[in-house]
Amino acid sequence: MSIISVTNASFGYNGVDVFSDISFSVQKGELFCLLGPNGSGKTTLLDCILGTLKLKNGRIMINGQDSSTFRPGLAARHIAYVPQNHERTFPYTVLDIVKMGRASHTGLFSTPSRADTQLAKVVLRDMGIESLQDRPYTQLSGGESQLVLIARALVQQTPIVIMDEPTVHLDFRHELKILETMVRLVRKNGITVLMATHFPNHALYFQNNGVRTTVAMLSEKTFLDIGTPDEVVSNDHLSKLYGVETCVVNYPCGNSMHKQVIPISTLD
Amino acid sequence: MLCEATGNAFPADGAGTEREMTAKKKGWFILFLVAPLACIFFSLCIGRYPLQLNVVAEVLWSKFTFGLYSGPDVYQNIIWNIRMPRALLGAMVGGCLAVSGAAFQGLFKNPLVSSGILGVSSGAGFGAALAILLFGSLSATYPFALGFGILAVILSYLISRVYKTSPAIMLVLGGVIVSSVFSALISFAKYMADPYDQLPTIVFWLMGSLAAARYEDILIAGIPMAIGTAGLIGIRWRINVLSMGDKEAHALGINTGLTKGFVIFCATLATAGAVCVSGIIGWVGLVIPHIGRMLVGNDNNVLMPASLSLGACFLILVDNLARMLTGSEIPLGILTALVGGPFFVFLLKKTKGGGW
Numbered sequence: 001m002s003i004i005s006v007t008n009a010s011f012g013y014n015g016v017d018v019f020s021d022i023s024f025s026v027q028k029g030e031l032f033c034l035l036g037p038n039g040s041g042k043t044t045l046l047d048c049i050l051g052t053l054k055l056k057n058g059r060i061m062i063n064g065q066d067s068s069t070f071r072p073g074l075a076a077r078h079i080a081y082v083p084q085n086h087e088r089t090f091p092y093t094v095l096d097i098v099k100m101g102r103a104s105h106t107g108l109f110s111t112p113s114r115a116d117t118q119l120a121k122v123v124l125r126d127m128g129i130e131s132l133q134d135r136p137y138t139q140l141s142g143g144e145s146q147l148v149l150i151a152r153a154l155v156q157q158t159p160i161v162i163m164d165e166p167t168v169h170l171d172f173r174h175e176l177k178i179l180e181t182m183v184r185l186v187r188k189n190g191i192t193v194l195m196a197t198h199f200p201n202h203a204l205y206f207q208n209n210g211v212r213t214t215v216a217m218l219s220e221k222t223f224l225d226i227g228t229p230d231e232v233v234s235n236d237h238l239s240k241l242y243g244v245e246t247c248v249v250n251y252p253c254g255n256s257m258h259k260q261v262i263p264i265s266t267l268d
Numbered sequence: 269m270l271c272e273a274t275g276n277a278f279p280a281d282g283a284g285t286e287r288e289m290t291a292k293k294k295g296w297f298i299l300f301l302v303a304p305l306a307c308i309f310f311s312l313c314i315g316r317y318p319l320q321l322n323v324v325a326e327v328l329w330s331k332f333t334f335g336l337y338s339g340p341d342v343y344q345n346i347i348w349n350i351r352m353p354r355a356l357l358g359a360m361v362g363g364c365l366a367v368s369g370a371a372f373q374g375l376f377k378n379p380l381v382s383s384g385i386l387g388v389s390s391g392a393g394f395g396a397a398l399a400i401l402l403f404g405s406l407s408a409t410y411p412f413a414l415g416f417g418i419l420a421v422i423l424s425y426l427i428s429r430v431y432k433t434s435p436a437i438m439l440v441l442g443g444v445i446v447s448s449v450f451s452a453l454i455s456f457a458k459y460m461a462d463p464y465d466q467l468p469t470i471v472f473w474l475m476g477s478l479a480a481a482r483y484e485d486i487l488i489a490g491i492p493m494a495i496g497t498a499g500l501i502g503i504r505w506r507i508n509v510l511s512m513g514d515k516e517a518h519a520l521g522i523n524t525g526l527t528k529g530f531v532i533f534c535a536t537l538a539t540a541g542a543v544c545v546s547g548i549i550g551w552v553g554l555v556i557p558h559i560g561r562m563l564v565g566n567d568n569n570v571l572m573p574a575s576l577s578l579g580a581c582f583l584i585l586v587d588n589l590a591r592m593l594t595g596s597e598i599p600l601g602i603l604t605a606l607v608g609g610p611f612f613v614f615l616l617k618k619t620k621g622g623g624w
Contacts, residue, residue: 052515076521083516089377090511090566103509104521109502111569136566156520 003028003160003192004049009058011041011048018044019221021058026194028159031186031211033203033229034196036218037242042196043084045218046162049194051075063159076104080153084164084196086145091136094129094148095120101155116155123154127181143174150181154189161185163195167202183209200238200246200261203229208258217241233261243267296564300577304363307584308355312347314588319343354481357545358587359580361478362552364493364542366579368535369553370560370572371500374507375531376436383539383553386439386532387446391420392543394450397457397470404466406480409473410488410544417540420446425532435514439532475599476547478587489545496538497576503530504572511568551604552579555612562619582608 002025010020018041026032034042047053049060051067060067062078080101098120099112106112112120124130129147132140137148146166153161163182167175183206185191197203206213207229215232217224219241225232238246238261245264250257312324323339327347330337337344368383376385384390395416399408427442428435454474461467506527509517514524539553560574583600586607590598 072523073521081519092566096567100509111505
């Protein structure tokens with residue numbers, strides 16, 4: 001069953017199309033990777049699904065409902081969002097930040113209830129970051145704050161989580177930590193994750209870990225291809241998408257096979 | 269009183285249990301409720317004609333119990349007709365400016381923003397100057413200041429309307445443009461004014477004062493102030509979410525356009541109501557929220573009531589200085605910065621800025 005379906009969607013700023021006439025659907029419980037180079041319109045497409053931007057043409061159905069009929073705030077009951085780069089201004093505590101995930105469940109003139117606070121604490125504990133609870137989140141490292149923003153999305157208790165390049169600017173360990181967290185969300189919590197990324201290896205990582213993964217390659221205003229990582233992450237496609245000569249390898253490590261893309265050189 | 273409390277303003281990591289936290293929160297709320305009342309009571313005692321604490325207590329007590337006060341009439345007169353309206357107005361103006369400042373700082377994601385950011389102060393200043401020019405009387409300044417203050421904010425809002433939404437940065441830009449236009453108009457009004465009669469009136473009005481406080485002012489200007497403040501206190505938690513930025517606030521489930529409009533509406537009512545009776549009192553709307561941040565943290569849930577209370581206390585105390593320090597009154601706009609500046613630096617050193 002498809003939980004998000006996009007049909008004939010187009011969007012443009014001031015008459016210049018960012019993408020046009022694209023259609024795809026995201027199945028319940030899968031990890032959907034939107035793959036493409038910088039500036040290919042991944043974030044714009046995600047914004048349209050979130051409802052921050054309105055499509056020029058086409059339709060987006062979420063959980064069987066036309067998303068353009070959602071009143072402001074209702075989309076937040078279906079989709080939670082983990083932003084790409086988050087500007088940190090006020091030193092709110094981590095708990096305050098996570099509690100903001102309850103906004104769509106909190107009345108206009110009320111504040112989060114005790115139950116909301118408890119839920120925030122449970123999620124922080126589940127993610128293993130309960131020790132950060134009282135820290136000002138302006139003092140966290142990039143990896144820690146990304147985990148906190150994921151916790152905030154989980155507190156929203158939505159069936160879908162959208163992540164816009166969740167591992168950008170993270171170090172070796174934290175990047176893996178975020179990917180592991182995503183695998184856990186899909187496997188354990190049954191959440192559908194839609195992510196934008198420019199690393200083909202992310203899609204392969206999810207496949208290596210046995211998560212049902214779909215890759216859509218966004219290039220030149222439309223999809224180059226869409227399918228499982230095995231089907232679409234190929235040397236040929238990657239050279240078209242990024243202009244990079246690559247070598248896709250399958251390497252045994254322990255008991256399992258690990259598929260990876262090795263970049264060789266840029267092409268002119 | 270406030271400085272003593274700073275030591276335990278920030279709960280230790282993990283150690284604070286649920287009950288301790290709520291007890292601490294309750295403690296703050298009680299303190300913030302009692303402090304302005306204490307400041308009002310204190311300001312009833314001091315002045316040119318000092319009154320003993322027990323005299324003030326007796327006068328107040330006789331009123332609240334509908335009993336007769338047997339002491340001299342002059343005591344009752346000083347307390348009820350001179351000092352009380354002034355103290356009450358000071359509390360209201362200070363509280364409104366501070367709570368609007370805190371709301372705008374959250375809304376614009378900018379700690380350097382004050383309650384006058386959308387031009388309400390300069391608009392009101394021009395309104396008052398115009399009224400003094402046209403009618404020469406101070407009574408016409410209230411409606412003019414209120415009207416032009418609100419007009420300035422509407423203009424800022426209209427300027428910021430691009431792409432059918434109002435991005436925060438455009439609002440700030442609109443506010444800066446409108447403020448500078450009205451500042452120029454104020455200068456023009458001063459230039460046109462009669463230098464012996466009208467000019468000093470305009471200049472003193474612009475520097476801010478509570479000296480003319482009467483109960484009628486409290487009633488008239490109190491309506492916009494009360495509505496604005498109640499709205500801001502009601503919506504305070506959503507300002508936390510708005511301070512995450514439009515896109516995230518929308519994704520978290522907030523109707524950003526409507527919520528922003530409501531916050532601006534309430535903050536404008538509160539500030540315009542305050543400015544039209546007191547003149548332009550700077551500093552309170554910028555720095556009192558920061559003092560609040562150092563004491564109770566950045567969660568607007570606690571910060572907004574704290575700012576309301578701190579602003580009220582601060583302005584009452586500064587106004588006491590204004591009428592005590594010299595033979596003639598010192599304008600409030602001058603004293604807020606002179607007194608508040610050193611106090612702010614003291615708190616900054618003491619709390620290490622509270623996480624900034």
